[in-house]
Amino acid sequence: MNAADAQHGDDHIPARTAQPFPRIELRFGHPGRGYDPGEWVTVEYCIEGLNGERPRALERSALWYTEGKGEEDIGVHSFERFATAETIDRVVPDGTFAIQLPTSPLSYEGVIVKIRWCIRLRVFFESGRDHVSEHVFSVGRVPPSILP
Amino acid sequence: MLFDHFQLRRNPFATRYVASARLAPRDSRGRVLDLPAIVDRLGAIGGSGAIEGPHGTGKSTLLFHLSEVIAAESRPVVRIRMRSQGDALGVLLAMRQAPRGGLACIDSWELLGTVGRSMVRCMARGLGIGLMVTSHGPTDLPTLVSCRGSRALLESLVGQLPGHAEWFGTTIIPADLDAAIVEAGEDLRKAFDMLYDRFERSRAGAPR
Numbered sequence: 001m002n003a004a005d006a007q008h009g010d011d012h013i014p015a016r017t018a019q020p021f022p023r024i025e026l027r028f029g030h031p032g033r034g035y036d037p038g039e040w041v042t043v044e045y046c047i048e049g050l051n052g053e054r055p056r057a058l059e060r061s062a063l064w065y066t067e068g069k070g071e072e073d074i075g076v077h078s079f080e081r082f083a084t085a086e087t088i089d090r091v092v093p094d095g096t097f098a099i100q101l102p103t104s105p106l107s108y109e110g111v112i113v114k115i116r117w118c119i120r121l122r123v124f125f126e127s128g129r130d131h132v133s134e135h136v137f138s139v140g141r142v143p144p145s146i147l148p
Numbered sequence: 149m150l151f152d153h154f155q156l157r158r159n160p161f162a163t164r165y166v167a168s169a170r171l172a173p174r175d176s177r178g179r180v181l182d183l184p185a186i187v188d189r190l191g192a193i194g195g196s197g198a199i200e201g202p203h204g205t206g207k208s209t210l211l212f213h214l215s216e217v218i219a220a221e222s223r224p225v226v227r228i229r230m231r232s233q234g235d236a237l238g239v240l241l242a243m244r245q246a247p248r249g250g251l252a253c254i255d256s257w258e259l260l261g262t263v264g265r266s267m268v269r270c271m272a273r274g275l276g277i278g279l280m281v282t283s284h285g286p287t288d289l290p291t292l293v294s295c296r297g298s299r300a301l302l303e304s305l306v307g308q309l310p311g312h313a314e315w316f317g318t319t320i321i322p323a324d325l326d327a328a329i330v331e332a333g334e335d336l337r338k339a340f341d342m343l344y345d346r347f348e349r350s351r352a353g354a355p356r
Contacts, residue, residue, distance in 0.1 A: 069162070070163060114162075
């Protein structure tokens with residue numbers, strides 16, 4: 001993977017953890033990360049910093065969520081879980097997959113609420129801990145809202 | 149790069165960043181709470197207790213984190229969040245899932261009403277499980293922790309939000325926290341909502 005093109009996502013680190021966590025680099029097929037509804041999203045990823053700790057499961061998903069004030073909403077568009085020794089070896093430490101986007105919802109950058117799409121990778125370890133990495137992309141071409 | 153665009157458009161005061169699970173619980177001076185010590189105190193006061201405090205002072209956050217500590221000790225924990233008095237039956241049914249020696253964590257204890265609370269306490273005694281609840285004031289259970297909001301706590305929590313070094317001092321300044329506390333009082337959830345709005349306006353270049 002070309003490090004210049006790859007990006008690290010938002011890694012969710014629990015407040016209580018003191019153990020080092022892996023880094024997940026992910027590259028989208030479109031460098032600008034912008035897609036149209038119904039288009040295929042292809043990603044390549046690489047999980048670094050495992051430090052010899054064997055993952056026991058990996059989840060790959062594409063989802064949208066709302067971000068803003070008030071309660072959040074979320075919709076999982078695609079989900080895969082790999083939890084056997086045979087399947088884990090095929091997807092860790094790196095892999096490629098593709099998903100076809102639905103027609104909605106479109107990404108939206110509002111003031112009170114935003115709609116975001118992301119690819120989420122979640123790694124589970126034998127020790128019981130897990131690590132989540134989210135990589136945001138956009139769907140559609142709705143312009144950002146303007147503060148009144 | 150679109151990724152950088154999203155970094156700029158993220159509002160650190162959005163619910164997903166200030167939600168209970170994300171922020172480490174702290175006292176009114178902003179110091180991290182000793183959760184194991186509080187769990188020990190729960191045992192010392194008889195196994196049941198209440199986390200009390202005004203609206204938006206971190207009760208649910210503390211209840212969540214304490215339940216995680218207890219569950220990590222392999223003690224069975226049942227988590228129940230009440231939204232209305234109609235949830236009382238659900239509470240009783242959920243408590244029956246907890247084995248003897250377990251703990252029922254009930255958010256919004258007052259919603260049970262007098263009769264509901266009496267029934268839950270009775271059932272807890274009969275089942276041999278403890279209760280850890282949140283309430284807006286003193287209750288019929290011993291007080292485990294009193295939560296209070298403050299400027300120091302708000303500043304400490306804001307310091308935990310993502311990208312703090314990038315936007316604090318520019319997009320959000322200390323005077324914004326002062327204004328939020330004046331308006332919201334001890335209700336830090338309201339203060340976060342105000343800072344969310346302030347962040348959006350500041351990012352759009354609106355004058356203070």
